Amino acid sequence: MEGAAVRLPYGVHRAFRQGERVDAVLRRAPAHGRHERAPSDAAQRQPRARRRSRVQGGHRRHARIPGYQGHRASAREGSGRGVPRPVRARARRRRPRRSARGSRRRDGELGRCARRRHQPLQRGLRAYSRACAPGARHPQRHARSPHRAGGAAVSAAPLRIGMVGYGYWGPNIVRNLARLASAELVALCDASEKNRARFEAAYPGVPTVASIEQLLAGHEVDAVVIATSAPTHHAIARAAIDAGKHCFVEKPLTLTSSDAEDLVRAADAAGVVLMVGHLMEYHSAIGWIKDYIASGNLGDVLYLYMQRLNLGKVRTQENAFWSLAPHDVSIALYLLGEMPESVSASGAAFVTPGVHDTVFANLRFRSGRMANIHVSWLDPHKVRRLTVVGSKQMLVFDDMQATEKIWVYDRGVEPPEALPYGADVQLRFGDIHVPWVPLKEPLQEEMEHFISCCQSGATPRSDGRDGLRVVRVLEAVDESIAAGGAPVPTRVEV
Numbered sequence: 001m002e003g004a005a006v007r008l009p010y011g012v013h014r015a016f017r018q019g020e021r022v023d024a025v026l027r028r029a030p031a032h033g034r035h036e037r038a039p040s041d042a043a044q045r046q047p048r049a050r051r052r053s054r055v056q057g058g059h060r061r062h063a064r065i066p067g068y069q070g071h072r073a074s075a076r077e078g079s080g081r082g083v084p085r086p087v088r089a090r091a092r093r094r095r096p097r098r099s100a101r102g103s104r105r106r107d108g109e110l111g112r113c114a115r116r117r118h119q120p121l122q123r124g125l126r127a128y129s130r131a132c133a134p135g136a137r138h139p140q141r142h143a144r145s146p147h148r149a150g151g152a153a154v155s156a157a158p159l160r161i162g163m164v165g166y167g168y169w170g171p172n173i174v175r176n177l178a179r180l181a182s183a184e185l186v187a188l189c190d191a192s193e194k195n196r197a198r199f200e201a202a203y204p205g206v207p208t209v210a211s212i213e214q215l216l217a218g219h220e221v222d223a224v225v226i227a228t229s230a231p232t233h234h235a236i237a238r239a240a241i242d243a244g245k246h247c248f249v250e251k252p253l254t255l256t257s258s259d260a261e262d263l264v265r266a267a268d269a270a271g272v273v274l275m276v277g278h279l280m281e282y283h284s285a286i287g288w289i290k291d292y293i294a295s296g297n298l299g300d301v302l303y304l305y306m307q308r309l310n311l312g313k314v315r316t317q318e319n320a321f322w323s324l325a326p327h328d329v330s331i332a333l334y335l336l337g338e339m340p341e342s343v344s345a346s347g348a349a350f351v352t353p354g355v356h357d358t359v360f361a362n363l364r365f366r367s368g369r370m371a372n373i374h375v376s377w378l379d380p381h382k383v384r385r386l387t388v389v390g391s392k393q394m395l396v397f398d399d400m401q402a403t404e405k406i407w408v409y410d411r412g413v414e415p416p417e418a419l420p421y422g423a424d425v426q427l428r429f430g431d432i433h434v435p436w437v438p439l440k441e442p443l444q445e446e447m448e449h450f451i452s453c454c455q456s457g458a459t460p461r462s463d464g465r466d467g468l469r470v471v472r473v474l475e476a477v478d479e480s481i482a483a484g485g486a487p488v489p490t491r492v493e494v
Contacts, residue, residue, distance in 0.1 A: 158184040159451050162221035162245075164212060164236055165228035166195040169250060173227055174203070176444045182451050189215040212236050216243045223273075223454050226250060230318065234259040241266045241274070246454040250277040251326040252474060253467030260471045261494045264464040275450050275460040276467030278330035282445040285397055285405045288437045289388065290335055292395070292408075299392030299412075304332065305372035306386045309379035319356040321347065321477050324375040329473045330462065331386065332363060332371040339469055340365050342487040343476040350378060361477050364487075391415075408433040468492055 161183055163174055167190070177183045188199050188208045196208040209215050215224070216239065223246035226236050234254045240247045241263065253276045254260045267274035280286055292298060306328040315323055333339065340363040347356035358376040365371075384399035394409040410430025453460045469492060476488040 158182050159454055160184050160186045160220060160222045162187050162189065162215045162219060162224050164189045164215065164224060164226045165250075166190045166199045167192070167228070170195075170227040171202075172443055173225060173447065174199070176441070176447045177225070178203070179444065180447060180451065182455070183447070186221050187215055187219045212239050216240065216245070221245060223248065223450075225450075227277075230255055230322075234263065237263055237274075238266060241270050241272055244270055244272060246273040246275075246450075248275045248277065248450050249467070251279070251330070251467070252276075252322065252471055253464065254471055255322075257468060257472045257475050257492065260464070260468040261492075264468055264494050267464055273450070273454050273457075273460060274464035274467075275453065276462045276464065276470075277446065278326070278334075278462040278466065278470065279442050279446060280327045280331050281334050281462050282442045282449065283399075284439045284442070284445075285399070285437050286331060286334070288406065288435070289386075289395060289397060293335060293388070293390075297393060298388065298390035298395060300390060301336065301369055302389045302391060303370040303372070304335070304386065304388045306331065306374070307383045308373075308375045309381055309383040310377055311379060311382075312377055314351055314357070314377050316352050316355060319347070319349075319359065319478075320375045320377050321345070321356065321359040321361065321373075322474055324377070325359070325361070325373055325477075326470055326474065328373045328375070328386075329363075329470045330466070332373070333466070333469055333473075335388070336365060336367075336369060336371070338365050338367060339492070340371070340473065340490050342489050343473055343480055344485050344487045345477040345480040346485045347481045356481065359477065359481070361480075363473065404434050405439075406435055406437060408435065465494060468494060 158180075159182060161177060163170065163177070163185060166174065166188055170190075174185065174188075177185050185203070185206055188196065188203075188206060189210070189212055190196050190199070190208065191210055193210075196210070199206070200208060207219070209218065212224075215221070224236075224240040225248045226233060226240070227250045228236060230252055233249050233252075237247050237249050237253075247263075247267065249263075253263065263274060293301060308324045308328055342364050343361060344364075345359060345361035347359035349356050351357050357378040359374075361373045363371040363373070382400065386397040386399075388395040388397075390412075392412060394411055396407045396409070398405055398407075409432055410428075412428050414426040414428055449460060452458070469490075472490050472492050476490045479488045480486060
């Protein structure tokens with residue numbers, strides 16, 4: 001019996017108690033190689049395992065035989081017929097016990113792993129235990145990089161920001177600024193006592209003032225963020241620029257192109273950053289579409305059209321195009337990369353006299369491309385959709401979808417030179433591709449971009465000139481509606 005290995009026959013699904021008779025198969029154990037370790041005497045003296053009844057997948061598992069390692073040798077011999085399936089070696093946590101030399105294992109180490117692949121983990125745990133010993137320095141994974149991913153270098157000190165306006169959109173901006181470590185909200189300015197009280201309840205440690213003069217004179221700020229009503233944008237922004245502060249203004253920049261030109265010139269003279277809140281230019285999907293057009297997969301952009309419809313919110317001070325279309329105009333100019341030569345539009349006022357509820361506008365560009373924008377707050381459907389038609393493919397962006405926002409259609413019309421002689425126009429219908437676009441909150445991306453530009457001196461994506469171009473298009477739409485839909489040029493001087 002010496003040198004033999006004992007295996008239970010195939011089909012045994014439990015361990016027996018001591019004293020019971022059990023059939024066994026005797027196999028000669030091979031000689032141990034240089035990399036194998038023979039079972040120790042302690043392992044041979046271990047009693048048989050107690051009865052277990054673990055069930056997995058509806059079947060009982062094989063019994064574990066403590067100290068048994070003979071299945072490894074038999075598996076290497078290649079003769080596994082007629083013997084039970086090998087018992088899987090498992091690395092399990094054991095209590096610290098004395099080894100053969102009588103020394104106790106150190107705290108923080110695992111028991112001896114049955115497989116060699118666990119040895120790197122074991123060495124790592126030992127190193128970590130030594131590093132965390134009393135008086136030792138705790139290890140660090142990586143040092144913080146002074147550069148933001150994908151952006152310019154930022155300074156260590158956060159940008160001190162004064163917020164102006166806490167009405168409809170201001171709370172969203174404040175919420176995002178409070179999340180950023182690169183920004184410090186110094187004070188809030190709002191003429192409404194109710195809005196100031198609401199802000200103080202949410203941010204009790206930040207002081208509030210009632211005017212822009214008090215904000216600029218009583219607090220040291222590096223930049224001013226303006227989220228007030230559109231008629232007040234020019235006066236507040238001009239006061240901040242004259243004080244040498246960087247300025248962020250929500251859309252639209254101003255109500256006239258002359259006021260927008262004044263702010264652009266003042267910012268250039270003062271050497272400060274002027275940025276406009278064209279939020280959709282910082283949307284992850286719009287950025288993906290911009291890159292896809294630049295890749296050439298869509299072909300030459302022929303035209304695009306946008307729809308921004310809903311039932312409400314009905315306004316009485318500004319028409320639907322000034323309220324809703326700044327987003328769409330900024331998208332069209334951003335994707336096409338050019339200013340339209342002329343604008344023609346038509347609209348109607350059904351709810352409030354003199355305030356257009358529905359507007360259709362056509363933008364024509366020097367390259368021959370065209371953009372159509374339809375906005376309304378008197379519509380049964382809530383629609384936020386952009387369609388781009390190219391010479392090779394077509395693309396649809398639906399912002400109302402939760403995840404599948406972009407659909408790319410491999411469809412189009414074959415060019416005449418690709419058709420045989422005498423053939424009619426041939427249509428092409430291909431696959432539909434829905435790309436996965438990781439989404440990030442556009443407002444947070446916008447605020448991070450503004451702070452980065454203020455600290456690095458870079459020109460913002462939606463700078464003052466971008467805001468001026470959008471204001472000029474909005475202004476031309478009003479002029480075209482008043483002229484019965486006649487085309488109006490949209491040239492700007494700055």
